[in-house]
Amino acid sequence: MNIKDIVNRDIVNLTNCESEPIHIPGTIQPHGFLLGIKKGVSRIDFCSANSAEFIGLRPEQLLGKLIPEIFPAEQAAAFMQYADEEIIDSARPFVFSLNGTFFNTTVHQSGPNIILELEPFPDGTLNLPNLYNQTRNFVSIMEKSSRLLELCQDIADETRAITGYDRVMIYRFDPEYNGEVIAESKREDLVSFSGQKYPHTDIPVQARELYIRNPLRMIADINYTPVPLLTIDDSPEKGNHSLDLSLSILRSVSPMHIEYLKNMGVGATLTISLLLNHKLWGLIACHHYSPKILPHYTRLSALLQGHFLTSQIAVREVAEEFEIGEEVDKALVSSLTLLHENENFIEACHQSPSLLQLANATGAAIYYNGKLYKNGLVPEDGELIRLFEFLSANYANKGLDTDRLLDIYPDAGAISKFAAGIIYHSMGSGNGDGILWLRQEKIETINWAGNPDKAILPNEDGVRLSPRKSFELWKEIVKDKSLPWKKSETNAASSFSYALQKHINFQVIRAQEDKNRILNEELQMANKELANLNWISTHDLKEPLRKIQIFASKVLDREDPDLSAQVKDSVERMRFAAEKMQLLIEDILTYSKAGTIEKVFKNIDLNLVLSNVLAELQDNIEDKQATIHAESLPYLNIIPFQVHQLFINLISNAIKFVKPETQPEIRISVSTTTGEHIPTDKAVAGKTYYRIALADNGIGFDEAYSERIFDVFQRLHPAHKYPGTGIGLAICKKIMENHNGFIHADSIPGEGSVFSIYFPTE
Numbered sequence: 001m002n003i004k005d006i007v008n009r010d011i012v013n014l015t016n017c018e019s020e021p022i023h024i025p026g027t028i029q030p031h032g033f034l035l036g037i038k039k040g041v042s043r044i045d046f047c048s049a050n051s052a053e054f055i056g057l058r059p060e061q062l063l064g065k066l067i068p069e070i071f072p073a074e075q076a077a078a079f080m081q082y083a084d085e086e087i088i089d090s091a092r093p094f095v096f097s098l099n100g101t102f103f104n105t106t107v108h109q110s111g112p113n114i115i116l117e118l119e120p121f122p123d124g125t126l127n128l129p130n131l132y133n134q135t136r137n138f139v140s141i142m143e144k145s146s147r148l149l150e151l152c153q154d155i156a157d158e159t160r161a162i163t164g165y166d167r168v169m170i171y172r173f174d175p176e177y178n179g180e181v182i183a184e185s186k187r188e189d190l191v192s193f194s195g196q197k198y199p200h201t202d203i204p205v206q207a208r209e210l211y212i213r214n215p216l217r218m219i220a221d222i223n224y225t226p227v228p229l230l231t232i233d234d235s236p237e238k239g240n241h242s243l244d245l246s247l248s249i250l251r252s253v254s255p256m257h258i259e260y261l262k263n264m265g266v267g268a269t270l271t272i273s274l275l276l277n278h279k280l281w282g283l284i285a286c287h288h289y290s291p292k293i294l295p296h297y298t299r300l301s302a303l304l305q306g307h308f309l310t311s312q313i314a315v316r317e318v319a320e321e322f323e324i325g326e327e328v329d330k331a332l333v334s335s336l337t338l339l340h341e342n343e344n345f346i347e348a349c350h351q352s353p354s355l356l357q358l359a360n361a362t363g364a365a366i367y368y369n370g371k372l373y374k375n376g377l378v379p380e381d382g383e384l385i386r387l388f389e390f391l392s393a394n395y396a397n398k399g400l401d402t403d404r405l406l407d408i409y410p411d412a413g414a415i416s417k418f419a420a421g422i423i424y425h426s427m428g429s430g431n432g433d434g435i436l437w438l439r440q441e442k443i444e445t446i447n448w449a450g451n452p453d454k455a456i457l458p459n460e461d462g463v464r465l466s467p468r469k470s471f472e473l474w475k476e477i478v479k480d481k482s483l484p485w486k487k488s489e490t491n492a493a494s495s496f497s498y499a500l501q502k503h504i505n506f507q508v509i510r511a512q513e514d515k516n517r518i519l520n521e522e523l524q525m526a527n528k529e530l531a532n533l534n535w536i537s538t539h540d541l542k543e544p545l546r547k548i549q550i551f552a553s554k555v556l557d558r559e560d561p562d563l564s565a566q567v568k569d570s571v572e573r574m575r576f577a578a579e580k581m582q583l584l585i586e587d588i589l590t591y592s593k594a595g596t597i598e599k600v601f602k603n604i605d606l607n608l609v610l611s612n613v614l615a616e617l618q619d620n621i622e623d624k625q626a627t628i629h630a631e632s633l634p635y636l637n638i639i640p641f642q643v644h645q646l647f648i649n650l651i652s653n654a655i656k657f658v659k660p661e662t663q664p665e666i667r668i669s670v671s672t673t674t675g676e677h678i679p680t681d682k683a684v685a686g687k688t689y690y691r692i693a694l695a696d697n698g699i700g701f702d703e704a705y706s707e708r709i710f711d712v713f714q715r716l717h718p719a720h721k722y723p724g725t726g727i728g729l730a731i732c733k734k735i736m737e738n739h740n741g742f743i744h745a746d747s748i749p750g751e752g753s754v755f756s757i758y759f760p761t762e
């Protein structure tokens, strides 16, 4: 028979430390012995080298044998029944008695093997702890300690009482898996590790993964000599030469870690995993300063303690966050109430303490319309505005919260005193407007147990690297950082920012409405004044003008030799001016009437209106030898005298604005169209309109004026050449508005113009 050990002799160093296969060391600790049995056939395939020390049988006497060949028939049968069960119950371990010694036997399956780990009871017999008392203590601890830290302290005390270790620590991981001792129970003479921090490298990733699967480990004596596991090399299954000891209690420990513990001066340890949501939240870490073997049932009690604690971690953490959440909610409600009750919240209430409390901030600021509104502790104005501008340029539609502004804003160092951490929300107007909550710098001192940069040191021969030798306190000062923002705080800040934005939008709309209302009132006033012109013109202006004209005519008609030619000329001019003035008054009157006079619509034949207009303009037409061609016009529901006025204005313009030596020619055409084809956004898409186009061969005008020519007193051509008041087209526009229609002009200078009027067909 050829027997060989399966010891893993790979050397650990810096490059493979994180991948050291700690689950297959091929050795065990010596406080018990191990048998690996092929499941189903009960043949011993693996055996630790120390079997004889416990049962007087050497490995070569055990390997290859069946269980019933070694153990008394009754015990062998009982064991085989126990080991064949689907799930092996570790809380009910199997007790072997051999040659008068009782062994606690932990059994689990590893691949095709059943692993038996036999430990003699330390005091010779099975000694059950008083579980009733222990459980009662746990429950009273749960009930009395409400805060997580208190609970951890109580669990540390209780674990030490049950297990008797010199030091019991509750060790909590941060997100990077650096750890901190958050509670400690210890022998009085020992130096405290409380509050110390240890780098993540102290417990490498594969160790952490293993501790999720196997929540309890014991190192009974740091100075132990590992015991090799043996197997028969010429067994039928060649190559099956490693045994996965992940779930084993006797598994030998990584030499790296042993060195670490020696450096720390520790003699024995027990470690229990604390899991939250399937992740390692922390450890219960126990140290003893001499060798220590904890009996199986006491281990289970300590493990139960760990389970109790983990079941409470989430509950306490949520409860503590909930308490903060409640305070924050209260402050949010008061801030929102102020916002809703104050028309001008920013001016009136931006200094309310509740605005700070809703995010537990030390300062807050709002930047709106180029003005700063500040609350609490804030940087000086220039720096604050620069920060707002930076944030609005980079985080406009996102919002942001950070406990270290310096990570994103290079100038943050100068303002850390006020704004090491911020919550930011932009306000949509775009000019850097936004709201900020600020938190002061909280300089943190981390008490590293030894310099974390020297977690791994080259040793004397410079080849192997070993864990650090010094655990002397090494202080790290963390600057430019605030306390982290809690979810409830960032949520409250978002809710408030959203409400503030709505409030501001609403104010802008209301201000616009106010402006519109004032404009409307002004317009009504203007209309009223215009209506007054009607009265003034008839009574106060027209009468004196007529008198001026009559007297002027009388003077001119008289053949008075005493009147010089110069005086006559002046009087003539005076008469002419009065005539023009009268025309102007009449036009203004028509314009004002077009807007104010009661609108009486009649369904009427437009051809009739046109022939009346042509009759009225008869003299003018003959005088200029104008020709007018008109297609047949439709019946329309119109205000007859206004449409009459409209045609008068348009046709007389066409006759007036002619090129020298040219006879005016006017073509009136009719078509239908729909709103989207009319060049104004006021037309209703899909609605049908009549288009009546008056095309002339006149002097035309520059296209740039096609809108402005419809404004009052807009003249494009010199008055001495083309006389008129400049109101005619404004009247036309108003008339079309009265008919829910539009007027539009196209022109090519020197060729002619087309005036299109659009009436809704219905």
Ligand code: BLA
Binding pocket: 013, 014, 017, 018, 020, 022, 169, 179, 193, 198, 201, 202, 203, 204, 207, 217, 218, 219, 252, 253, 254, 256, 257, 260, 269, 270, 271, 283, 285, 455, 456, 466, 467, 468
């Ligand atoms: C394992 N390291 C561990 C364990 C702890 C620590 C608790 C679990 C094993 C156990 O039960 O003891 C670390 N122990 C601590 C810390 C305190 C403590 C921080 O008491 C604080 C009070 N360790 C190193 C370096 C390496 C390393 C540099 O410092 C590797 C290069 C390795 N640590 C290492 C390994 C294990 C380990 C491999 C797994 C040991 C095993 O389970 O085999």
